[in-house]
Every structure is written in C-alpha cells, then in structure tokens.
Amino acid sequence: MTKKILLASTLAAILFMVSCKKEPAAPINESELITTLRLTLTDSATPANVYTFIFKDIDGEGGANPTIDSVKVPVGKTYLASLLILDERDASAVDTISNEIEEESADHQFFYQSTPTDVISNFNYLSFDDNGKPLGTEFKLKAKATTSNGTLRVTLRHEPNKSAAGVADGDITNAAGETDIEVEFPVQLY
Amino acid sequence: MLQKIFFIFIISFSLNAFSQNCTLKISGNIIDEHDKSNLDYANVYIQELEIGTAADSNGYYEFNNICPGKYSFIIDHIGCTSDTVIVNVTKSITKNFFLEHHAEELNEIITTTSRIEKESVQSTTTIDNKTLTKLEGKDLGNILSTIAGVNQLKTGTTISKPIIHGLYGDRISIINNGVKLETQDWGSEHAPEIDPFASNQIRVVKGVGSLEYGTDAMGGLVLMDPPQLQKNKHLSAAISLIGQTNGRGITSSAKIEQGFKSGIAYFIQGTYKRFGDQQTPHYNLSNTALQEGNLSVGFGFLKKNWEINTYYSMFNQQLAILKSSHIGNLTDLKNAIASDTPLIVKPFTYKFENPQQKTQHHLGKINIVHYFKNQSKLDIIYSLQFNNRKEFDIRRGGRSEIPALNLKLLSNNVLSTYKWFKQFTKKEVRLDGNAGINFLAKHNANNPETGIRPLIPDYYQYSIGVFNMEKISVKNFIVEVGARYDYTRFLAFKYDKQNKLDKPKFNFHTYAIAAGASWKNNKENIQLQTNISYSSRFPNASELFSEGLHHGIAALEFGNQLLKPEKGIKWTSTVIGKFRHYIQTEATFYITKINDYIYLAPLPEPVLTIRGAFPAFQYYQTNARLIGFDITSKFKLFSFFSVDLRSSIVRGKNLTAKDNLIYMPSDRISTYFDAHYSFKKIKNVHLGLNVQHVFKQKNTPTQIIDYKATPNAYTTLDVDAGFEYVANEKNKIGFSVSAENISNAVYRDYLNRFRYYADELGWNLTFRLKYSFL
Numbered sequence: 001m002t003k004k005i006l007l008a009s010t011l012a013a014i015l016f017m018v019s020c021k022k023e024p025a026a027p028i029n030e031s032e033l034i035t036t037l038r039l040t041l042t043d044s045a046t047p048a049n050v051y052t053f054i055f056k057d058i059d060g061e062g063g064a065n066p067t068i069d070s071v072k073v074p075v076g077k078t079y080l081a082s083l084l085i086l087d088e089r090d091a092s093a094v095d096t097i098s099n100e101i102e103e104e105s106a107d108h109q110f111f112y113q114s115t116p117t118d119v120i121s122n123f124n125y126l127s128f129d130d131n132g133k134p135l136g137t138e139f140k141l142k143a144k145a146t147t148s149n150g151t152l153r154v155t156l157r158h159e160p161n162k163s164a165a166g167v168a169d170g171d172i173t174n175a176a177g178e179t180d181i182e183v184e185f186p187v188q189l190y
Numbered sequence: 191m192l193q194k195i196f197f198i199f200i201i202s203f204s205l206n207a208f209s210q211n212c213t214l215k216i217s218g219n220i221i222d223e224h225d226k227s228n229l230d231y232a233n234v235y236i237q238e239l240e241i242g243t244a245a246d247s248n249g250y251y252e253f254n255n256i257c258p259g260k261y262s263f264i265i266d267h268i269g270c271t272s273d274t275v276i277v278n279v280t281k282s283i284t285k286n287f288f289l290e291h292h293a294e295e296l297n298e299i300i301t302t303t304s305r306i307e308k309e310s311v312q313s314t315t316t317i318d319n320k321t322l323t324k325l326e327g328k329d330l331g332n333i334l335s336t337i338a339g340v341n342q343l344k345t346g347t348t349i350s351k352p353i354i355h356g357l358y359g360d361r362i363s364i365i366n367n368g369v370k371l372e373t374q375d376w377g378s379e380h381a382p383e384i385d386p387f388a389s390n391q392i393r394v395v396k397g398v399g400s401l402e403y404g405t406d407a408m409g410g411l412v413l414m415d416p417p418q419l420q421k422n423k424h425l426s427a428a429i430s431l432i433g434q435t436n437g438r439g440i441t442s443s444a445k446i447e448q449g450f451k452s453g454i455a456y457f458i459q460g461t462y463k464r465f466g467d468q469q470t471p472h473y474n475l476s477n478t479a480l481q482e483g484n485l486s487v488g489f490g491f492l493k494k495n496w497e498i499n500t501y502y503s504m505f506n507q508q509l510a511i512l513k514s515s516h517i518g519n520l521t522d523l524k525n526a527i528a529s530d531t532p533l534i535v536k537p538f539t540y541k542f543e544n545p546q547q548k549t550q551h552h553l554g555k556i557n558i559v560h561y562f563k564n565q566s567k568l569d570i571i572y573s574l575q576f577n578n579r580k581e582f583d584i585r586r587g588g589r590s591e592i593p594a595l596n597l598k599l600l601s602n603n604v605l606s607t608y609k610w611f612k613q614f615t616k617k618e619v620r621l622d623g624n625a626g627i628n629f630l631a632k633h634n635a636n637n638p639e640t641g642i643r644p645l646i647p648d649y650y651q652y653s654i655g656v657f658n659m660e661k662i663s664v665k666n667f668i669v670e671v672g673a674r675y676d677y678t679r680f681l682a683f684k685y686d687k688q689n690k691l692d693k694p695k696f697n698f699h700t701y702a703i704a705a706g707a708s709w710k711n712n713k714e715n716i717q718l719q720t721n722i723s724y725s726s727r728f729p730n731a732s733e734l735f736s737e738g739l740h741h742g743i744a745a746l747e748f749g750n751q752l753l754k755p756e757k758g759i760k761w762t763s764t765v766i767g768k769f770r771h772y773i774q775t776e777a778t779f780y781i782t783k784i785n786d787y788i789y790l791a792p793l794p795e796p797v798l799t800i801r802g803a804f805p806a807f808q809y810y811q812t813n814a815r816l817i818g819f820d821i822t823s824k825f826k827l828f829s830f831f832s833v834d835l836r837s838s839i840v841r842g843k844n845l846t847a848k849d850n851l852i853y854m855p856s857d858r859i860s861t862y863f864d865a866h867y868s869f870k871k872i873k874n875v876h877l878g879l880n881v882q883h884v885f886k887q888k889n890t891p892t893q894i895i896d897y898k899a900t901p902n903a904y905t906t907l908d909v910d911a912g913f914e915y916v917a918n919e920k921n922k923i924g925f926s927v928s929a930e931n932i933s934n935a936v937y938r939d940y941l942n943r944f945r946y947y948a949d950e951l952g953w954n955l956t957f958r959l960k961y962s963f964l
Binding site: 025026027028029030031032034035037055057059060061062063065066097100101103104155157158159176177178179180181182183 | 516517518519521522525533534584585586587589635636638640641642643644648683685687689691737738739746748797798799800801802804806
C-alpha cells in the first residue's frame with residue numbers, strides 16, 4: 001500500500017515535470033533606453049559654421065564603454081546650442097527621445113555646467129515648457145576669448161522642482177528630481 | 191510620571207490580590223483508549239486560561255487554583271491525534287482523558303499540536319498565540335526580531351526581511367503550514383509575502399532544522415503554523431481591530447474555527463490593512479503608504495486512520511516606496527546623502543505614487559495522511575504556489591502605469607514522508623525515523639509588457655530530493671542524525687543586448703548532513719543541546735544572471751554564471767537553565783563557516799553610462815565565517831512582575847579578503863519589564879516597558895565604500911498596557927495600547943538600506959481591540 005502510494009505520487013510528479021513546455025518568452029524591447037546625446041553648436045554670427053559633438057553608448061549600461069567627442073570650437077564666440085536625444089540601437093528605426101521629453105516638457109529640464117566656470121559661460125535657455133519655465137533643449141552659450149581646455153557637463157533632470165530657488169536660472173543645486181542624463185564633454189577652445 | 195503610574199498599578203494589584211476565589215483542583219490520568227495504558231508525558235492545555243501542563247511518566251496531570259467555569263481541555267500526546275474535551279468545572283474533580291494512539295513522529299515539527307515545546311535537539315524559539323496577540327498588526331520581520339539572534343534587513347519602513355544569525359534571503363527558509371514559501375526572495379527589497387495573522391504560532395529554528403524542506407537553510411527556518419484542524423472543537427471566532435497613529439492606519443482581522451464529531455473541521459481567516467505616509471520625529475516620509483488584503487482557509491476530514499487537509503492562502507499587498515529614495519545616478523545619491531532631510535517632503539496622504547510594488551502570493555495545498563496499524567504514518571503534501579511581483583517606477587513617455595518589473599513565479603512541490611518509531615520493551619529507549627522524497631518544479635517568467643530588460647531572466651528549475659532522519663531517545667538523552675541530497679536542473683533563457691537568445695543550463699548537486707544531541711538532567715532544570723550541520727545552497731537566478739541598475743543604491747549589479755554552490759558548516763550549542771520558577775535562561779553560541787560564500791564585491795572601475803558614472807558590483811565567492819551569541823533570560827521576581835533580558839552579538843568575516851562582511855547586525859540588548867495580574871473577570875492586566883539599545887556597527891567592511899558613515903548607537907523605549915475582560919466562559923474582550931519610540935528618538939539603523947535618505951519612525955500609538963468567542 002505504502003509503496004503504491006509513494007510510487008504513484010513519484011510518477012505523477014515526474015510526469016508533471018516532463019510535461020511542462022520549456023519555451024522562452026519573446027525578447028523584451030527596451031523602450032526607454034537613451035544611447036545618444038547630440039550637441040550641435042551654431043556660430044550665432046556666422047550661421048554657416050555648425051559643429052556637432054556626440055556622446056554615444058550604443059549598448060546601454062555596462063557592456064562596451066561609451067564614445068565621447070571633444071567639443072572643439074573657435075574661441076570668443078557666442079553659439080546657439082541644441083540637444084538631440086536618440087535611441088540608435090536599431091539604425092533603421094532611430095527613436096527620437098527628444099520628442100518624448102518635449103511632450104513632457106513640464107517634467108524635464110536641462111542644466112549646463114562648465115569647469116572651469118569661465119571656459120564656457122553665459123548659458124541662456126532658449127526653449128521653455130508650457131508654463132514658461134525653462135526646458136533647455138535649445139540654449140545659448142559663450143566661449144572664452146582665449147585658448148583653453150575644460151569640460152562641459154549636460155544634465156537632464158526628470159521631475160525636477162522647477163520653482164525652487166535658482167532653478168529657472170539654470171542653477172542645478174536645488175533642482176532635486178531624478179537624473180536621466182549626465183554627460184561630460186571635454187572642451188578644447190582654439 | 192511613568193513611575194507614579196507604575197507604582198499605583200502595583201499598589202492596586204496588592205489590594206486586589208486577596209479577592210480571588212479560585213482554589214479548585216483538576217487532576218487525572220491520560221489513558222490510551224485501546225489498551226487502557228497510561229500515556230506518559232502527554233500535554234494538557236486549557237484553552238480559555240491559556241495554561242498548559244505535561245503529565246508525568248505515569249500519565250498523571252494536575253492543575254491547581256482554577257476558577258469555576260466551562261473549559262476546553264486540549265490533550266495531545268506523541269503518536270496520538272489530539273482531542274478537545276469540554277468540562278464544566280464547579281468543584282475540584284478528577285478527570286481522566288482517553289486518547290486514540292497513533293504513531294506520530296517525535297521530531298515532527300509541522301503538525302505538532304502541542305502548546306508546550308516538544309523535545310528537540312535544535313535551538314527553537316516559539317512565539318505563541320499570546321505574544322502574537324500583543325504584536326498584532328506588525329509585519330513578520332518586526333515580529334521575529336523580538337527573538338534574540340533574529341534581526342531585520344529593512345528597505346524603508348515597510349519592507350523587512352528576517353536575518354537569523356547574520357544570514358538572510360535564500361539562506362533562510364520560511365515554511366507556511368508545512369510548505370516552503372517560494373517567492374522572489376533574491377532581492378533585498380523583497381519582503382516575504384506572508385500574513386502573520388494567519389498563524390497561531392511562529393517558531394524559529396536557528397539551524398538547518400528539519401531536512402524535509404531542503405539543503406539550503408544554513409541560517410535557519412521560520413515555521414508559520416496556522417490554526418490546527420481539530421475534531422470535535424466547538425465554534426470559536428476572534429475579531430481584531432487595530433488602529434495606529436503613525437501612518438494613521440487601521441488593521442482588521444477575523445478568524446473562525448470549528449471541528450465536528452464526524453471529523454470535518456475548518457477555519458477561515460482574513461486580514462485587511464491600510465495606512466498612509468508614516469512619519470519620523472521631524473518630517474513626513476512621503477510615499478510610504480501600504481495596503482494589504484489577505485485570506486486563508488483550511489478544510490479537513492479527520493478520520494481514525496487517515497486525514498485529508500486542504501489549505502489555501504492568498505496575500506495581496508501594495509506598498510509605496512519613499513519618493514526621495516528614487517535616484518538616477520551617483521550625483522543624485524550624493525545630493526540625497528548630503529541633505530539631512532529627504533529631498534521630497536510633502537503633506538500626509540494615503541495615496542500611492544511611483545515607485546511602488548504590488549505583490550500577490552497564492553498557496554494551495556492538499557495533504558493526505560495515513561496512519562498504519564504498526565503506528566507508522568505516511569504523509570503526502572502537494573502544493574502549488576503562484577507569486578506575482580510588479581514594481582513600478584517613475585518613467586518617461588506615460589509609461590509609469592506599466593510595471594518596470596513584472597515577474598511570475600509558479601512552483602509545484604510534492605513532499606512525501608514516511609515516519610515510524612519503535613519503542614523498545616524497556617520504555618526508556620525509543621527509535622524514530624523519518625524518510626521522504628521531495629519534488630519541485632519552478633517556472634519564472636517575465637512579462638514582456640515592461641519594456642525594460644529584465645533584471646533576472648526566465649527560467650525553469652526542477653529538483654528532486656531525498657532525505658532520512660533517525661533519532662534515538664534514551665531517558666533524558668536524544669541523539670539525532672540525518673542527511674539529504676538534492677539534484678537540481680536549472681534552465682535559463684537569457685537575451686543579450688542584441689536580443690540573441692542564450693540558454694545556459696546548470697546541474698547542481700546539493701547535500702545536507704545534520705547531527706545533534708540533547709540532554710537534560712532528571713530535575714529538568716538544565717538542558718544542553720548541540721548540533722553540527724553541513725548544508726549547501728546553489729546560486730539563485732539573481733546571483734547568476736542579474737544585470738542592471740539598482741535605483742535605490744545607485745549601483746550596477748552583475749551576476750556571475752561561474753558561481754558554484756555555497757557550502758556551510760554550522761555548529762550551534764544551547765544551554766537552557768531554570769532555577770525554580772524564578773529564573774529561566776537560554777544561551778546559544780554558534781559558529782558558521784561558509785565556503786564559496788556568495789557576495790557582492792565592488793569592481794575596481796566604475797562604469798560610465800549616459801547617466802554618469804556608477805560604482806559596479808559583481809557576485810563573487812569567498813570563504814566567510816560568522817560567530818555569534820544570543821541570550822534570553824526571564825526573571826520572575828514576583829508572581830506579578832517579571833523582567834526579560836535579550837541580547838545578541840554576531841561577527842562576520844570575509845576570510846579570503848581579510849575584511850568584515852557587509853550588513854551584519856550590530857550588537858543589541860533589550861530589557862522588558864512586565865507587570866501583570868489576573869482578576870476574576872478582568873484578566874491578563876499588564877503594563878510593560880521595553881528598553882532596547884542598539885550599538886553602533888563598528889565592524890563594517892573596509893574594502894566596500896559606504897556613502898554615508900555608519901549610524902550611531904541608539905536607544906528606543908516602548909510601553910504597552912492592556913487587559914482582557916472575560917464576560918463569561920464564551921465571550922472575551924481584549925484591549926491594549928502600545929506606544930513605540932515614546933521619547934521620539936531620532937535615529938537611523940545600519941541594517942536599513944534607506945538610512946541614506948531618512949530617519950527611522952517617530953513615536954506611534956497602537957490601539958488593539960480583540961473580541962473572542964469560544
């Protein structure tokens with residue numbers, strides 16, 4: 001009797017295990033990955049002079065290291081800057097994340113910081129959200145008059161506190177929120 | 191002020207002490223129904239009075255100082271089906287109880303009905319129903335941490351995982367009604383999905399314990415026992431209502447139990463819980479609301495030679511996670527740490543916002559028990575569990591409604607055991623055996639709707655395990671040995687970054703061997719237990735494959751497919767000493783040595799991403815050693831006043847890296863002063879003060895950077911008071927108030943992963959009202 005019950009339960013369990021289908025689910029299409037930040041600088045005095053610099057991390061977090069261009073522009077000029085954010089994993093179907101950010105402009109804001117602070121200065125927001133608060137996909141900056149090296153940090157905050165002190169003027173200190181992008185470009189003014 | 195109240199309290203006790211009129215004596219013998227022999231060492235328990243006694247070697251028991259009334263006597267004996275008999279006591283009487291004798295395993299720790307601790311060679315601590323009532327409304331981690339040597343690893347205020355002797359997660363097994371809980375416990379921010387209200391008692395075995403449940407519980411076992419289905423048990427019900435000020439929360443629970451003469455028995459239990467944002471002494475913890483709805487049902491046929499028990503439990507929880515803990519990168523983390531208060535503090539609300547978790551756990555079980563003529567027993571348990579975990583994040587493009595993680599884990603488990611015993615002609619020698627076979631099939635699936643590369647891949651896991659335990663008892667001496675072997679096949683389906691499918695397969699062989707001995711002297715005031723066990727655990731899916739960013743701690747985590755099973759040896763020794771009724775002490779010393787201990791080690795270079803640079807960690811193996819000591823003492827200074835003392839110490843070392851282990855509980859000591867007294871109608875009147883001091887953790891790893899200095903030592907004070915009003919033998923109302931952190935101390939705990947962001951909770955008042963119908 002005991003043996004029969006044991007045998008039956010064993011068989012039932014083995015049958016159950018074997019009968020399971022072992023098939024993987026479909027791969028998950030990542031929808032929120034940002035691979036590329038494209039910074040375009042246009043000489044405000046001579047709009048024909050356009051410079052483009054790219055930060056690209058095609059495989060997302062981990063994996064291969066990102067590639068970062070150096071921002072090499074002539075000294076002493078004022079530039080109109082624009083930022084394009086892309087998901088370029090699939091070259092045939094590039095996703096423009098900038099559109100999503102612009103749709104949710106009230107929940108996003110870009111910040112710019114230069115080290116040393118005088119290498120690039122006079123940052124001015126040129127694009128705004130529906131409430132008239134800065135968004136910053138377009139902005140203006142001024143390059144130092146003498147040949148110099150430094151870095152330019154571009155930060156995108158999600159759900160920042162746009163009404164905190166200084167935030168509307170581009171000061172990141174009180175912005176809070178969550179960082180979606182934080183990229184540092186080396187800068188060489190020639 | 192407090193001292194004054196306390197003083198008045200004591201005075202009022204002494205004044206009333208003489209108004210009692212309860213002098214009746216109930217005594218008799220416990221007798222085998224078949225051969226009319228006296229059953230030695232049976233347990234007799236009076237349900238209404240919550241008192242119990244054990245019969246002596248001749249089957250004789252007695253209760254003294256009993257008030258007149260109608261009582262339910264629960265009698266059980268090793269090898270017998272327990273029985274409930276209702277006796278109307280009007281004068282001192284002699285009452286004999288008859289029991290049907292079956293074989294039941296001495297070591298059986300699941301279907302035990304005894305309210306008095308069964309003999310074990312393992313260090314086991316029981317949180318009984320009375321203590322559970324005092325802690326009603328708290329989560330499992332909180333309840334378990336009242337035991338010396340058990341701590342909690344917390345993520346914020348609502349997520350808590352038990353740590354036993356310095357080990358947590360997969361190294362601890364939680365057993366719900368005889369079934370190992372299969373959840374997503376690989377994540378440190380994943381609390382066990384279980385409702386403590388569904389249990390009548392909770393036991394913690396600080397060792398490998400029974401080998402029935404696996405080879406991997408090197409930390410220990412938590413056994414949750416639901417109400418026991420009993421034949422001929424009259425209808426009883428209980429309703430609890432609990433309100434708390436911190437979080438402005440309410441918890442309600444109801445339970446009904448009944449057993450008929452025909453052998454049909456059932457219970458139904460349900461819980462609902464809801465609270466909003468909780469508060470620290472100085473600010474609101476924005477987005478820390480919680481909601482829970484749970485149900486458990488048991489139904490059984492209990493016959494002379496067989497039993498069928500069915501059980502179903504459902505757990506549903508939604509919990510919000512502190513908004514300020516959600517950070518994008520290392521700069522955010524540094525900003526959060528630099529700020530003394532959380533960066534986001536909003537007014538109180540009951541609302542849930544992202545980040546949040548929604549979890550569901552279903553457990554169904556069928557248990558068939560057959561008693562043979564030779565008094566042996568066959569026990570087959572089939573269980574099916576379904577666990578669904580959804581985690582919601584703050585996302586872009588209107589995707590916040592879509593979970594960022596949606597995992598479904600389905601587990602099938604068959605556990606067949608055969609238990610027998612042999613009593614030698616010399617009654618003092620007894621041999622017990624327990625052998626079994628265990629099958630497990632698990633499937634974990636990611637729901638592709640998330641649109642985020644999964645943290646752990648889909649996988650299938652099949653295990654087969656066999657075990658055998660033998661125990662010999664000679665007079666006051668018990669020796670137990672056991673072994674278990676498990677074979678596991680693990681198949682994963684992992685997509686790489688180019689969406690190419692990889693199908694890694696693993697075969698794991700794990701073993702457990704346990705040996706233990708227990709001795710007590712004839713007076714039963716000294717008991718010694720010692721155990722040595724070898725156990726092994728294979729790496730889980732997270733340790734093998736995890737790949738991604740942990741938002742709460744701003745770190746990238748990578749799995750390691752080269753990991754081998756961990757192998758641990760734990761040696762535990764316990765001394766239990768009693769001095770009359772005045773002093774009772776239990777001290778446990780242990781050493782755990784784990785080879786190939788799996789842990790997260792920092793990678794030398796941070797990883798640069800578009801969100802900035804992140805520190806990166808990978809799972810590696812090392813050799814680790816944990817040494818610790820727990821002590822629990824109870825001093826009954828007067829019949830109405832007792833002092834409990836609890837303390838624990840543990841030290842964890844990474845032997846290969848010559849460093850300390852991370853997340854080791856800091857030293858702590860707590861003292862509970864309890865004044866209690868029972869009047870004729872108003873019983874269990876009590877006033878308690880608990881003082882807990884937690885020392886600063888000075889033994890932190892030096893090779894793993896901590897972003898914030900280890901929190902300082904802290905002391906918390908809790909007060910509780912209450913009484914039970916016994917209207918008649920059928921109706922009872924209990925009321926209690928407890929005040930936690932009455933000094934509103936501001937502190938942070940080393941084992942709370944959110945100590946980077948916020949303080950621990952401020953003071954809280956909890957009101958508990960319980961109506962019981964017996």
